Amino acid sequence: MRYLAKEEKGRDLTVSCYANCREQGYHIINWQEGLKSRAVSFSEDRNSDDIRVWYGPGVWFGTDGVPVNDNCVSRSFRHKHERSAAAFALRYLLTGKD
Secondary structure, eight states, X not given: OHXXXXXXXXXXXXXXXXXXXXXXXXXXXXXXXXXXXXXXXXXXXXXXSSEEEEEEETOOBOTTSOBOSTTOEEEEEOTTOHHHHHHHHHHHHHHOOO
């Protein structure tokens, strides 16, 4: 998070957390004009110990962590690969590339 805040100085970032019956996780949104905003949401997958990262341009997430629009995709990372998941989320937030 410190790296993201440093790299995106002057931009608006929103970090929030969520919890539903099965998962607890976080949303990060890199606000930009229009649908250029990029968002990620990540948590432990509900059916395994893997990490699930949801991401997409102009994506909105509900308070339960579920994406509310159709242009969101996800990627899984194996348990104990938190650094890979974090690097992926950071790269997407900064560049928009997956």
